Amino acid sequence: MFTITPKLPSRQNLVDKFSMYMTVENNKGRSTIKWKTDPHLQSNIELYKSRHKKFASLFNQENNGRDLVQFWIDMAFNDLPALEEWEPEKRVQNAWEHLSVYCEESCYWAAEKLSSDVWKEDKYQSWEEYLFFARCLIYNYNKFRYVLAKYNSNNSLDTYLTTVLINAIKDEAAVAKFSKWRLLHKKSDRELKEALVRAGRYEPEISQFLFARKYFKQVYQMNKIQNPAKITGKKWLEPDSADFAEAANYYNAEKLLPSVPHEVAAGAFVTGEQIKVWMEICIIALQNYPKSITPHFSLEALQETGRKVEYDESPEIIEQDLLTYSEVKDSFETQGRTVKRTEPALLLQLLFFKSEQQEILLLYYGFGLNQKQIAEKFKVTQGAIARRLQTIELKLLKTLSELSQPTEWVSQYVAGWLGRSYQAPIYSDLIHVAIVEAIKKLEPQEQELLRLTYGQKLDEQIIANQLGISQPKLIDTLRRTKSKLEAALIKEIDNLINKYLQSWLPKVSKTVVKSACDNLGFSRSGAASLKTMNAVLKESLKILHSSK
Template sequence: MRVRQNITDIFSTFLLFSDDRASGWATDARLHRSIKAFLDNSDKYKEDFLAVYWHKQSQTSKNPQLALGHMSAYLQESCYWSVHKLLPRLQESQEKMSDFFQIAIAGVPKILHTCNPDVSGSLKAYASTTFANIIRNYLRQNREVNFCTDWGLLLKISRKILIESLQNSGYDTPTIERYVLAWSCYTHIYLPQKSPQIRQRKAPDPEIWQQIAVYYNQMRRQLSSNSAECTKETIERWISECGAQVRKYLYPSIKSLNSPKPGYEEGEIQDDLVDTSSSLLTELIEQEEQTTRLDQKNQINTLLQEAVTKLDESAQQLLQLYYQQNLTQQQIAKQLAVQQYTVSRKLSKTRESLLLTLTRWSQETLHITVTSDVVKYISTTLEEWLQTYYTQKL
């Protein structure tokens, strides 16, 4: 590959591939005009200065697309060599080097957002490391997806991945809420089931599906929109759809840019081979992650139980009436001979107290940076815990 030397080329040209090899550089006319106009004001600008300048513009400009284009051009060599160094690992994949280059270079916006040149030093060095991590994560993710059944995959993913998968497939918000709640009930019931490997979990038995459906019907009040009671057949269909969408999201089918036109391509035996080997290190990491999750779940359970016992008697009574006896706020107000707004205010205040306790614990123990999205997630976790805690006390 010919390395670019000219400043104008460095910030306005993009790598071309032919037969999966770097074959030259293509000039983007708009970027070329932009950098030429910039350099006409002074010919003393150096590469590092321009890189920092366009990086800042990509983060602060009202129209960052031009700056993003310059930075994407600037990082072409860094991306190429990052992928080139990983070639031995890429041999096992059906994608070609040019495909991996496109996968990595698509991460430029994220790199620019997370990199601070004043702290990270060389922007190219930071980008090179991140490009390599993007490819490694892609390979690890695809390998994991290939090993897992849909039922096992759903026990390993996070809520965030599930939501992103469903959003990517075009599901509306009420449907996503129902599916996420059904998935939460599925993991709550099916994860503790004894099985040698989570990866190869088979579909739950009818009795398990019935337990999941019952649990969902108990928890459905927390949905923002009304949801009718579900049968075990409906829950099974929803969970099956979740598995299909997560697999499609995590492992999209990629058509190589260098593939022959339809009608001319031929299949290979290796396309149908499945790697059945299992890394001992991967298994140990998986067990450690599961142990950590269970330990955190136990810590949260102990924390919230203690927090509930420290509430005043009226707050504890209110939680019992609402979550354990499933009374509405209006019914509670009538039973306690108070106004409904008093019940609503007291209930909100009690939840806020527990939410604050759980949030502080997350900051101090898990070192989580609290954002609005994090607070929403913690709030949902708290609501699920309250439902489960008082249901189990029946």
């Protein structure tokens, strides 16, 4: 339906014009437009103002930013002026982003003109749709570049671009196929997730929205897109209550499968009305977040919020995660204390080993010799070396276990985690992942008990009635369920400790051997001969004992 175009507020200064993008918000049924700052673009402008004299001087020109537009165009098209040491490597990409947000106003005026003058009698179109078409152009690198390549710098970019956008909107809207449901249907999960994060949505909502959208798309595809009543090229049909109810049925039927995200399984069953509300939230997020229009500009969106999409397990990360877990026993009040104690404790244990054991460690982890080569040096069997390495590693593992003492804090940690993080675990934290995986291996009734207790936070008596069991049995089942989680967590901590040790031993041994080679003036590759190796080994032992 045709709607009145809301007033466009002004951006206060030139910094705002090149660093703020538009959001459309719905307040009690009325749309309002607001400007939102992109911190990355704002900081980039401040950087150039403080380091680039010519750029800073352009802010004093009385031409409403035309020279600044040309500055970014020169950089975007020709990578000019010459790159200086202080400039970011992605300066060309940044230039395109500055130009795109600057042109947001032209998008508005093109949409406003069409909705108020040209096609205001068309009840099937609205200014929001026109605005979306326009923004799709300026956030599409190839299309936007093509348009700017024809721009004459002697004229106003605003006037030129508004005219271009009006024609582009006419071409798109003439097909009369756009609707907010098409927008929701076409966007990828990654784009939708980014849009929801920028809209201020967090877990477990995001996972629930994405899961619901999956089944809504299937229902909408079958009932509306492939519906014989839909005429090709015409606007997509509106979903009805039966579509949402059918999507809710699929959601509820699939939510307890092992492959389903934990945030979904932990939540309550949903209704068709709830699915409708969720899909409306997703649509508003996509409409308000211009960066979701173009993948090229949206790669860093989640990183800006401090979230991680993928987990890259490296020795350094393993070390950090392990030490964080051991800090839990101090209730996080003495954070970092265990971190400072771990490596000295391991080094001290190394010094308690016999000289032969120390040499075996340095040869195996520092020089990279295999067990057979070490056995030849000590004139013993390979099995003997394997057993000695195992003895050494077990003593070091015992040292780590005594520091972390999982049996003392795991029970309290699991109880606290269930109350605090059951609905939205942190997947960059290995301990959270371990508990989630343990939950998926529980019996169906045990999973349902956790969902009702910690997901919906229902009263014990209500849960007992719902599950058809007595309250004492419910309490006993909950206790046994927690015990299973505790056992699984202790097992995972043992694995983490072992991983940490396997990353720590090579790191320390190689560092000692490298220092010894440096002291003797040898390269590590030149320490292959027996005579040289013995000299480096002797120096390595000196360095190791000097760390007392």
